[in-house]
Amino acid sequence: PSGLGPFLNIDPNTYTWVAHGLSGDWDHELAGGDWDQENVDDRQEAPKQVYFLIHHMTMEKVPEEVLRPSARFTVEVLSKQLPDLRKEEAVRQLKTASPLVISIALGLPIPEIHWPISGPRRLVSELRWPIPGPRRPVSEPHRPMSGPCGPISEPCHSIPEPCRGNWPRQHSFHKASTSRFLERQNYNIPAGHHKLNQSQDRAVRSALQKQFTVIQGPPGTGKTVVGFHIVYWFHRSNQEQMPTDSSPSGEEQLGGPCVLYCGPSNKSVDVLGGLLLRRKTEMKPLRVYGEQAEATEFPLPGVSNRSLFGKTSQEGRPNQSLRSITLHHRIRQAPNPYAAEIRKFDAQLREGKIFSKEDLRVYRRVLGKARKHELERHSVILCTCSCAASKSLKILNVRQILIDEAGMATEPETLIPLVCFSKTVEKVVLLGDHKQLRPVVKSEQLQSLGMDRSLFERYHRDAIMLDTQYRMHKDICSFPSVEFYGGKLKTWSDLRRLPSILGHTGKPSCSVIFGSVQGHEQKLLVSTEDGNENSRANPEEVTQVVRIIKQLTLDRTVDPKDIAVLTPYNAQAAAISRGLMQRGVTGVTVTSITKSQGSEWRYVIVSTVRTCPRSDVDQRPTKSWLKKFLGFVVDPHQVNVAITRAQEALCIIGDHLLLRCCPLWHRLLDFCEAQHSLVSAEKCDNPTPNPAEVRVAASEIYTRTSGASKAWLQNLL
Template identity: 25%
Template sequence: MTLSPEQWLLTHHYLQCQNDENFEKIKSLFLQIKLSKNNSKPKTNPGNVALIYEIQRPFIAGDIVTVWLGKSLKECLPVPAIQLMEIVPTVRVCLHHNKYPSLCFSDIQLQNASLSMAYHSIEQYVQLWSKVFIAESVYDSVRAKNLIFIRHAPLKWNKFTQINNCVDDPYYIPKDDVSLVIPPKNQDSLDFISIKSGDFFCVRYEISDSLNAVYHFVVTKVKQKENKKTKKKDEDVIIRMCAEGDHSCRVTENMYQELKKGNQTCEIQIIPMPDSFHRVYARLKEVLSVNSEWSSLSKKIPISDTKSNSFNKLSATRKVVEISLKVFNDDPLAKQLWKGESGIELNPIQQDSIKRALTNSFQLIQGPPGTGKSETGAHLAYIFSVTNKEMHASEKDPMSCKKAVLYCGPSNKSVDVVHKNLHLLNEKVLNNKLKILRIYGRTHERKDYPDPVFDLTQERTDRDDDGGGRVLDEFRNESLHKIIRHNCLDIESTKNRLQELLNEGPSNIFYDGILKADQIVEDRGPLTQSMDSFWPRGQLHPVLFLKVYGMERSTDYKYSRKVDSHSKCNDEEAEAVLKYIKVLVKEHDVKHESIAVLTPYGAQKNLVAEMIKNDCELKTKESLSVATIVESQGDEYDIVILTTVRSQEVSEIRYKQYVQPDRQWLNENLGFLTDDHQINVGITRARYGLIIIGNDILLKYDATWNKLIEIYESEGCIRTV
């Protein structure tokens, strides 16, 4: 069944009214459905329509539900069990993978992968542990409330292997990976969903009332070929998947005959693997690649028998062992606790663990919480640091002084414990002779020092164990991003493309007044001879802030196909953009390729691009650049028109002027405009002039925008449209 978005909405309202027994409303809906059917026009490609809607289905005793039967996963003999249950028409939930996720997508338990002896190869290790990893991650994956479906998907099945046993009927399993090929014309749906290696697929076939099947796969590879002529990725997207579990894909004889025909389509439910698992899974699979970054030692450790003689021979070089043991025996700080009463030494087990770690290239130290593992790790880091200095002094090797000790942990808090110990030792005993450099993730860097260099498309939510993403004050001078920022001020002290007023805002707000316009920029003339008259105060002040009090709106289907449904656009600001493009081109001889329109919202980008395309004066000018702020990173343009989009009724904004807005209010009403990174990128893309279009009353609620607008007001660069 193929329905238009309007028909889907009416169907959803019908189901709500049916649950509420609102029969008068149902009659009205029937008339609307009939009317929409008569007025609807055939779509050229209805398969590209992506819909997002909320489903609520209460159940009461006596309700009739539609179910699909399958075989129980927990019984040895083939016992019937409910596999799918229909929530609303065309939306079915798989009870199997929700109840037994590890059995559906994997067939191995932790004890089976933890071999008592060594693995015979790194391939065996990856194969076993990736299945354990899948079994663990799928529990988190199936908890997601969102149901994502791809309908009418033509899977490509290759060869099959027949399995015979004495308990069940003969069945087939796929010998090779199963693949889904998505041609360019059907790739619009990929703008709404992201499919990666490690994601889970629940595949449903409905051949007839008496023949249906459900299979479970794990995505192994997502590949898009590059067109050799255009050098663009406009070829087919190929998604390969495999059945990892013993019960994942058992094809009966009847289904085997249907799949051999190659013309059957299916419905796929996508179950994304959580991002935290994705990173580890990708790293685990990387070891099998030809250009793997895994070292020989890191490959040898997981497949070795820890009790074997060969593993115990993984010792460090004799010279390193001698020096490190000498440091441990002679340096009192190597054995003593660094906090509390002086003179108290580490316990014998901790000292023995340190000796073993100094002797071997690899050492596993484990124990329950509170047994002093972090304390031991901090002492090891100190001993290795002193060893590096002793090696440099004894060998006279200039390269040995560049050796460093790297301490890693699963969370910021775990590293904070070791960092605190080393920081305390360095400050109170060593007089800061120990050089400590703390490396944080992007979340901490962005919150401490807004910098547009970071990739804004990779924003991640803060973890609960990261202290809100802030660097502790005592570690601030030892953090890498603070040191880089301090040491690179001279390098960043000039910005060749930014004119003085263009430079003033970002310099004062983001860079403590360090940025200065280069003399070459100050000496160059206007972009065209008549541009001096365009700016309110001439070419020496090439900034124009246009007050536009339009109304933002959430995107409809037309402009949300390539952005998420929560994106925003503003028609009044888009019209102002076109107006000033024409003014620049017609009255001031600015070339089309010199102008770029930037916005924080993808929906506004699509709206402006569509309006330019439909404008008889501008539609043939393909050189006009329209992009989101994120997409513009690293680029620069002669004239930038920045449309900020977010706006409300002026009366509503003034009503709130006596209320101190909190972070939630700012996020709801200003969204991306509260992101200093995006602000910085947006206002620093222009070489000759910047035009900002927005609602100044609303923008002033954000501290950064308030400072910017005050600068522009003091320079007389404000106009009202």
């Protein structure tokens, strides 16, 4: 219509103006005071008034229709995700946390508790802590402040006594249990499957002895195994706290001290869950998932079962191998007294019954009682850092907190379990490796503020490093040991790997081989489970990777499930997957580098993707040039992860002339050149292996495994 003015020639009833805005703060108490999904129904009934602040747009002229008093708008509310709300709450509540947690968060000196074999011992409640003041470097010793008349001691206060309900005071625990465990020569678990090395024993001892321990686990060093042993000995210590006399009624003692094992992702926690399955009767582990993960198996009105907190759908789904120790399965099974009622509701929901708000309230109360029943009867709780803030877990008497893959968690994420259980926690252990993947922070502003630096990385100078790896062939370990770990990472002396069947005509067996190919880049928009993203592919590298895998799997020489292809770009991963499918190869893992941490395969092929015309190569590149032409490929954390997943052979495909512009890749290429394993990609082949070398290696392995029945090994002999 002409009445809309010269700039508008559309019907105002169909006009849409898109603007970006931010909601203002609103009273948390008005919303029920708890940001947990478990209170969602109560929050929905609370009155809310929210102010929207519209951001100024880069527009020459705001459409006049928008400015008319009668204009109507549709507001789409994008809620903050629950993990982000919990991070913010943890930071807000830090000021009320215990001195131990405050000291860890602010980098203040942490009083050490030493347990001599003889002599007087001090209770935890007798220790005195400095009130948090100006932050000092972690490694700097605690010094008194100076005044005009000499040194002035900082004001101190006692640690508040933890809330323990009916449980006895900790005197007997620290005086007898902990000191007795410290007298041990080693910390192998009785009748266990693992024998700890010296650095692993040292790490377990430190966790038992100190209130705050940081353990660095480079690739293949058994970090999770160490975590398992620490959990075991913490559990033993907690069990010795429990009253030896039974209750007058003969009932089971409930709500005793427990261990909380967390991680930034479900994968980081589930690995330990698998180890605990073998000792579930003794250690009573319980895997707790968030409500959205639970809803993928047991849908609940008002709770989304879509991709968990922006993670991939696989990451959001509960691990089926842990069903026997998973909370939302146990509350639906005997002997839980509420199981029948919960199963009845589930059945009605599947039949499509519509529930009233009162029905949902009743059901949630039953769920709460059922969860409480299980939590009171378990001693080791496993969940993500975010899930630790769940309302149902608040009843726990957590004495020790372990956070695995702590190098991948932001500081606020790490603080969630520490702040939530600060009134009862006595020991905190961080396990991780700041040399591998860091926290994912996409905002450049937050990166500049240091948000992509984990709490683990801040304390890495105080970490105990596990120094023996059991995964990689010693030749694969050589470069990352020197490049990332100061030459301190060594290979277990008894580790034997079969000779690599990858090589070239000049060297038939190469544990590490680099195949050079230039190719050309394609910029593509790919659809992932996290949404659409701009990505890159290199068809020539795809061709070489598919050819090499086809040769490896010919006549089942190598089982496809023992091969992985890693690449920084999802578009390249998709192209390689299509190429393998077209060649009839199935079972090979093709994934991004960031999703491979914690995994290992016999053979790993890395496709670096990036390339450019030779005229664009800059031998003295700036950081901006490296970012433009190499992108993720120059990230040392991703490089470290990529080249440390292989057990027997690592093959890297890329443009070696471009990669040499990056100092890290220059050193890696020099290493390959010195090993006579830098060749054109077309020459990366599967030459006939030397029978004598194979027989010698197979004989050693067969001997060291005490002649175990392995048909494939006997055939080699």
